[in-house]
Amino acid sequence: MTILSLFTLVACSKEVLERFGGFLQPANFPAPVYRFRDNKISQAGFELGRKLFYEPRFSRNNTVSCGSCHIQSAAFTQHGHEVSHGIDDRLGRRNSPPIMNLAWMNTFMWDGGVFDLDLQPIVPITAHEEMDETIENALAKLRTLPAYAAMYKKAFGDTAINTTRTMKALSQFMLLCISSNSKYDSVQRNQGPRFSDAEQRGYIFFQANCTACHREPLITDYSFRNNGIATGINNDQGRYEVTLNETDRYKFKVPSLRNLSHTAPYMHDGRFITLDAVLDHYRSGIRQTPNLDPLLANGIAMTDAQKADLLQFLNTLNDPTFLRDSKLSEQ
């Protein structure tokens, strides 16, 4: 019996191109914070979530999907746009953040106004300048399509299409958008690759000057800080808008630096086009505005050589396999 079953397994696995592994915690990552007990990841749920992520019917006129402003080749950002570019060419006021390693994130958006990944998609779907649709109406559109009925049934047991299932499926897809295969990760996991001399010098500089906020290994501590960029022209007050706490004015979430070569422009409003400009900001551009982070009161002293080394190190945070992972692409 056992032998027979084994044979069957072997025979079957050859037909499956790639086994669905579900959520796998990378060896060098901490435990995730997402409540997986409320949303069991399944292949059917993930595949439904992926279809929904690329579904333009979530926008009022069926033109904009989640994937429109979160493009995989740009680490799920909208590369080249300072602020998100939504329906009817309307512009948002902030830069599209990457969909990446969200299982480790406990607040969402630049101001942390959303505290549960399952509630996050409601924001872009209903925002006037993004998708300008209601969830109610979007779901009504999906209910007319037999393909979705079948996928919801496979994922959740019956064909009902509702808010909870839709949000849970989207979460399942987004939770598996894990970037953990950069050169930096391989070095951390002792998998063979080594930092070059310049990268190693850059890494030492990074650890001495940057990791207080860009904490390893996720390269962010998910805190909210004012990093000394002057108040934007739209006077975006960041975290203050959701807490109304004076000490939060002009603070924004510390972004991860993973895949940073693909996510330009930088900052919450995309004001810096190049990494060079970003590093120059920390070196000499810090502005004294309310709640400036004390760590940046005097900027970060950096010679040209140190800056060059740092850039070399930062490039090891790029993860080409993530950007090309066909499982995460529109099918």
Place this chain on the structure above:
Amino acid sequence: MNLIHYSIIALITSASIVSCSKDRTTKNNDGQLTDMSVEFDNIVGGQNLFLDAVSYTNAAGEQFTVSRLQYFISNIKLRKTDGTEFAVNPDSSYFLIKENDPATRFARFKAPAGDYNQLSFVIGVDSLRNTMDISKRTGVLDPSAGMEDGMYWGWNSGYIFFKMEGTSPAAPVDPTGQRKFRFHIGGFGGYSAPTLNNVKTVTIDLSASGNALARSGRNSNIHLMVDILKALNGSNNISIAANPSVMFGEASVTVANNYVNMFYHDHTEN
């Protein structure tokens, strides 16, 4: 397993219907709980509320009409004359009262038979439910409605407790060319960081205008008047000219402190 379980319940239920009451439409499922309701009758001072059609005047002397009025009522509790308290099952104790939908003016629930002399409820949605898993947010709590009649803030996760919109000559012209005012009051205290909390509990004594006498096979209806003028007029009067748009901000605290006083008991239909 489930089938057996339901059969037993069905047997018990039919037995109790036969033995306790000839009225087969009774909804008493265990012979103890009976139908009750609280009616929310929206008025403006001494006048009935008519959406869009009638102009009213606030304490600041500003004229206004109301185009939309809706609010959450939740966590209904009753106290019997013997001092014991009954809380409606939390999973069936969220009601969205909408002036433009007459069917919503009643919060209907089940309670044990008895004489009740005190009613309390929350205006809005408590902080616990505001942070629950999305699977617990069904019915009126489903965050799927649109920006117009929806009662949920996506950008700052949380329910809108009270929404009143209308027009007033005192309001400045908005980008759409209208003189609109919009009060969207919410704020449950924050989840990842503390912030303003506009969750309000109202307690109403029923003895003066009629205790609720809940009896099997009947529906005791506690009829409340809801004077929305009190959302504007109170210990701090709200001027529409100064506050045409009150949403997530300090002014919302004033409005919430005002509207906690807008409910009064008119009578009970036993």
